[in-house]
Amino acid sequence: MSLLVVGTVAFDSIETPYGKVDQVVGGAATYISLAASYFTNQIKLVSVIGDDFPKETLDDLTSRGIDLEGLQIRQGEKSFFWAGKYHNDLNTRDTLVTDLNVLADFDPVLPDTYTAVDYVMLGNLTPAVQRRVLDQLTHRPRLVAMDTMNFWMDHALDELLDVLKRVDMLTINDEEARQLTGEYSLVKAAQRILTMGPHILVIKKGEHGALLFLKDQDDEELHIFYAPAMPLMDVFDPTGAGDTFAGGMIGYLAQTDDLSFDNLKRALVYGSAMASFCVEKFSIEKLTELDVPQILERIERFRRLVHFDRENA
Amino acid sequence: MSLLVVGTVAFDSIETPYGKVDQVVGGAATYISLAASYFTNQIKLVSVIGDDFPKETLDDLTSRGIDLEGLQIRQGEKSFFWAGKYHNDLNTRDTLVTDLNVLADFDPVLPDTYTAVDYVMLGNLTPAVQRRVLDQLTHRPRLVAMDTMNFWMDHALDELLDVLKRVDMLTINDEEARQLTGEYSLVKAAQRILTMGPHILVIKKGEHGALLFLKDQDDEELHIFYAPAMPLMDVFDPTGAGDTFAGGMIGYLAQTDDLSFDNLKRALVYGSAMASFCVEKFSIEKLTELDVPQILERIERFRRLVHFDRENA
Numbered sequence: 001m002s003l004l005v006v007g008t009v010a011f012d013s014i015e016t017p018y019g020k021v022d023q024v025v026g027g028a029a030t031y032i033s034l035a036a037s038y039f040t041n042q043i044k045l046v047s048v049i050g051d052d053f054p055k056e057t058l059d060d061l062t063s064r065g066i067d068l069e070g071l072q073i074r075q076g077e078k079s080f081f082w083a084g085k086y087h088n089d090l091n092t093r094d095t096l097v098t099d100l101n102v103l104a105d106f107d108p109v110l111p112d113t114y115t116a117v118d119y120v121m122l123g124n125l126t127p128a129v130q131r132r133v134l135d136q137l138t139h140r141p142r143l144v145a146m147d148t149m150n151f152w153m154d155h156a157l158d159e160l161l162d163v164l165k166r167v168d169m170l171t172i173n174d175e176e177a178r179q180l181t182g183e184y185s186l187v188k189a190a191q192r193i194l195t196m197g198p199h200i201l202v203i204k205k206g207e208h209g210a211l212l213f214l215k216d217q218d219d220e221e222l223h224i225f226y227a228p229a230m231p232l233m234d235v236f237d238p239t240g241a242g243d244t245f246a247g248g249m250i251g252y253l254a255q256t257d258d259l260s261f262d263n264l265k266r267a268l269v270y271g272s273a274m275a276s277f278c279v280e281k282f283s284i285e286k287l288t289e290l291d292v293p294q295i296l297e298r299i300e301r302f303r304r305l306v307h308f309d310r311e312n313a
Numbered sequence: 314m315s316l317l318v319v320g321t322v323a324f325d326s327i328e329t330p331y332g333k334v335d336q337v338v339g340g341a342a343t344y345i346s347l348a349a350s351y352f353t354n355q356i357k358l359v360s361v362i363g364d365d366f367p368k369e370t371l372d373d374l375t376s377r378g379i380d381l382e383g384l385q386i387r388q389g390e391k392s393f394f395w396a397g398k399y400h401n402d403l404n405t406r407d408t409l410v411t412d413l414n415v416l417a418d419f420d421p422v423l424p425d426t427y428t429a430v431d432y433v434m435l436g437n438l439t440p441a442v443q444r445r446v447l448d449q450l451t452h453r454p455r456l457v458a459m460d461t462m463n464f465w466m467d468h469a470l471d472e473l474l475d476v477l478k479r480v481d482m483l484t485i486n487d488e489e490a491r492q493l494t495g496e497y498s499l500v501k502a503a504q505r506i507l508t509m510g511p512h513i514l515v516i517k518k519g520e521h522g523a524l525l526f527l528k529d530q531d532d533e534e535l536h537i538f539y540a541p542a543m544p545l546m547d548v549f550d551p552t553g554a555g556d557t558f559a560g561g562m563i564g565y566l567a568q569t570d571d572l573s574f575d576n577l578k579r580a581l582v583y584g585s586a587m588a589s590f591c592v593e594k595f596s597i598e599k600l601t602e603l604d605v606p607q608i609l610e611r612i613e614r615f616r617r618l619v620h621f622d623r624e625n626a
Binding site: 088089090184185186187188205208209211224225226227228231232233234235262265266269299300303305306307308309310311 | 402403497498521537538539546548579612618624
């Protein structure tokens with residue numbers, strides 16, 4: 001199945017307790033597309049960059065089945081740039097620089113070949129841009145997923161709530177779910193969000209894993225599934241982990257084209273597996289060197305991590 | 314199998330966003346014993362109280378198979394008292410009052426019928442008291458488990474490390490595991506702790522669940538299992554949840570007398586189930602009104618929460 005990915009393609013400078021990298025490739029759409037490329041080679045990317053982006057990276061993306069027809073390249077301008085420094089716990093970070101550059105007036109234009117896709121992943125961007133993408137679709141996709149962040153809740157809540165009405169699945173972190181609903185209990189927050197548009201909700205909890213909520217569209221019953229994060233010896237760089245998680249999840253759904261709760265659960269585990277790889281190296285490095293057997297081996301580690309028999313054999 | 318439980322039996326005054334209770338029954342040994350009493354009726358409690366403790370509570374404990382021969386009752390003195398107020402997130406709390414009272418000079422004396430027990434749970438107490446209990450055992454138990462807290466790391470680290478050498482299993486929270494080892498990664502922290510004495514380690518993460526680590530005594534391999542906390546609509550009172558978790562776990566082990574990794578996993582889930590009940594009401598209330606079918610139903614909910622099939626059926 002085809003997958004439309006919208007989001008940033010950018011440069012990052014990152015400092016973690018394990019080291020420091022300057023001007024490396026980053027961006028939500030980059031991480032989402034790379035993670036999804038292990039599951040489908042019909043990925044259509046929508047983003048904007050300057051003329052400063054390395055041709056080899058773009059060629060790499062193309063070679064992985066990522067269609068760049070929707071990637072605008074602005075001559076004489078610079079790509080979006082973010083610099084951040086992670087604290088020792090790697091759960092919190094300070095943003096040092098945010099240079100919007102080409103992103104400041106980004107108007108996503110979908111090529112004709114993009115308007116009838118099966119799956120859509122709207123990466124974290126201003127809600128107005130996310131809406132503009134949906135407005136250009138000529139066919140209702142099988143699934144529209146979106147990511148967002150607290151910044152838009154603070155600065156563009158009405159537009160955010162507007163886009164939310166038009167999506168099937170939202171990915172959001174636990175603090176954002178609480179902020180969006182005013183509910184501390186994640187179960188109550190989920191119930192509220194599932195009245196705002198989406199019927200599938202993924203609450204990301206970083207090193208504590210992720211919760212999947214599905215509101216059954218027939219009987220309104222709330223189904224809950226939990227996937228842990230893999231306990232790792234070292235997390236080198238958490239940048240992009242949430243996007244990689246979303247990319248693995250939506251990529252697996254596009255591959256299997258099965259939106260049953262059982263398959264959504266598997267998709268959540270595939271997303272967790274891809275995220276667990278992402279953090280093992282800086283930038284997108286690990287996401288460009290994986291193979292399917294490694295991914296399947298990690299899925300099996302996830303299964304063993306949580307599997308128990310109710311009774312003594 | 315018999316189970317020796319050492320810890321506080323106390324009064325608590327608790328304020329949470331859901332209400333306030335004064336001078337209710339609390340204490341680590343109370344929660345541990347009550348949770349374990351659903352699995353074994355051979356519980357031998359060691360603690361100390363004043364003459365202010367309600368006889369009905371003691372009768373309740375006795376009727377649940379909890380032997381109180383080792384409970385010292387000091388005439389003219391008052392029981393240990395703790396008062397605390399939880400913040401809105403229920404993950405953090407302020408201690409308002411700690412009156413040690415009878416606990417200040419507690420010298421645990423084991424009755425003769427207590428010295429050859431099968432399982433031991435040393436609740437959080439000063440390490441010197443925990444050691445005194447171990448010194449009085451005439452037979453090596455099948456399993457000695459202990460709980461502790463950051464206070465003893467700050468104030469009695471040498472004694473703590475000393476007791477640690479003599480136990481099989483440690484339960485500790487994530488921040489304490491990091492403090493004890495100086496390692497941020499919980500996998501690295503676990504590896505360090507598993508060289509300090511215990512070969513089984515449970516790292517409690519509150520609303521984020523618990524991790525079980527077993528160092529195989531033959532091949533030194535590290536086995537990891539993760540049990541989530543049950544996502545709940547409301548958490549009324551987190552007091553005693555960690556002790557209830559430990560009590561459910563050790564009680565299940567005493568019932569099944571099987572220390573295989575598969576059974577330790579089940580024990581972790583039983584502990585999580587008991588803790589998920591504990592927080593649904595104030596004080597020990599919920600722990601006195603459960604029945605086995607309710608517990609089994611919750612175990613099934615835990616299984617469904619994490620179970621996934623690797624492949625499409």
